[in-house]
Structure formats: C-alpha cells, structure tokens
Amino acid sequence: MSHAPSLLEATVTALRSLDDELLDEFLALLPPDGRAEHAQPARALPVCATLLGAELNGSAVTRPVVDAFLRGIHRFAWNQTYTADDFGAAFLDRYGWVELVGERGCFHSARLLMSFLALGPETTYPAHRHAAEEIYVPLAGDALWMKSREPRGDFVPRQPGDIIHHPSMTWHAIETLDQPLIALALWRGGDLTEKSERRPEP
Numbered sequence: 434m435s436h437a438p439s440l441l442e443a444t445v446t447a448l449r450s451l452d453d454e455l456l457d458e459f460l461a462l463l464p465p466d467g468r469a470e471h472a473q474p475a476r477a478l479p480v481c482a483t484l485l486g487a488e489l490n491g492s493a494v495t496r497p498v499v500d501a502f503l504r505g506i507h508r509f510a511w512n513q514t515y516t517a518d519d520f521g522a523a524f525l526d527r528y529g530w531v532e533l534v535g536e537r538g539c540f541h542s543a544r545l546l547m548s549f550l551a552l553g554p555e556t557t558y559p560a561h562r563h564a565a566e567e568i569y570v571p572l573a574g575d576a577l578w579m580k581s582r583e584p585r586g587d588f589v590p591r592q593p594g595d596i597i598h599h600p601s602m603t604w605h606a607i608e609t610l611d612q613p614l615i616a617l618a619l620w621r622g623g624d625l626t627e628k629s630e631r632r633p634e635p
C-alpha cells in the first residue's frame with residue numbers, strides 16, 4: 434500500500450497550489466496522522482481499462498496527481514455506489530471510484546471524503562445530488578459538467594485544474610467526450626458514505 438501516501442501527498446500538494454479559500458477549508462479537515470493507513474484488498478473494474486488505454490491530458494498542476502494515480506491503479510480497491518438498476522449496466526462498465534480518505538479510505542476520516550472518480554469516454558453520469566457539500570477538481574479529461582438547483586440544467590465545459598463547487602443537495606451531472614475523465618471529489622458534512630439521490634424519471 435506504499436502508493437497511498439505518495440498519492441495523498443501529490444494530491445494535497447496540487448490542491449494547495451490552486452490557492453482557493455474554500456478548497457483549503459476542505460483540506461483543513463484532513464486527518465493529521467497521514468500514517469493511519471487501512472489495508473484494502475485490490476479490486477479492479479472495467480473502467481480501469483479505459484484509463485490505461487487512453488491518452489490522458491491534465492494541467493501542469495494536475496499531471497503529477499494523474500501520474501501517481503495511474504501508478505497505483507492496480508492496487509486500489511475500486512468501488513461503485515450504483516447498480517444497473519440506477520443508470521444501466523453499460524454505465525457500470527464505464528464508471529468507478531477509489532476512496533483515499535474517508536470512512537472507507539486508506540486514510541480514515543469521518544469529516545472529509547477524498548475520492549477519485551473515473552468515467553470512460555462518451556459516458557453520461559446522470560443528474561444526482563447528496564447532502565454532503567462537494568468540491569470536484571477534474572484531473573484529466575475535458576468533459577461537460579452540469580450543476581443546478583433543478584434536476585436539469587445546462588452543461589458547460591470544464592478542464593483539468595478547474596474547481597467545481599456543489600453546495601449540499603445541488604443537482605449535478607457529467608458528460609464525457611472522447612477522453613475518459615479522472616476527477617478528484619471532496620465531501621464534507623452529511624453522511625460521507627451516502628448513496629446519491631437520482632433524478633426522478635420524467
């Protein structure tokens with residue numbers, strides 16, 4: 434599990450360099466003892482293959498995090514919150530996340546969730562919301578992002594290094610283009626293991 438401390442260090446260094454007040458508030462919740470590591474059995478998901486076979490971009494700030502993440506890709510406990518009943522079986526082949534800090538993470542915290550979301554190319558992550566306040570930072574992959582007080586809204590392009598804030602219970606969705614997406618997600622407040630609420634069927 435030696436990849437986890439180096440990934441955490443690379444991630445925190447990159448996030449601090451973005452010099453954002455709200456982001457720094459989230460980072461202040463990091464567990465003080467970075468050695469408190471929980472062993473997690475490695476588990477792969479189909480989305481891993483889409484990451485490894487792709488030309489991943491990134492910004493000068495996020496690229497070291499992407500590199501550290503890809504170095505550990507086979508040793509992570511890849512996970513999924515949704516089932517085929519939520520967004521379909523095809524979505525599950527193109528979606529997954531790795532929790533680094535949190536209730537289930539290598540580094541335990543009940544106050545902060547830090548996870549890495551991966552989506553394959555040409556994939557829609559439909560609108561959903563949750564009680565926790567969230568910051569996303571795309572690390573690799575240009576994609577379209579929606580956030581709205583309503584379950585539907587306009588999608589706008591977001592690039593690696595952007596800071597995307599979702600207040601509690603804000604609807605949000607992602608559409609990837611021809612590249613996969615790796616995005617860092619931070620949660621605070623609420624139940625850090627909550628399954629997001631799906632947009633109701635029209």
Ligand SMILES: [Fe+2]
Nearest residue numbers: 563567599605
């Ligand atoms: Fe979210």
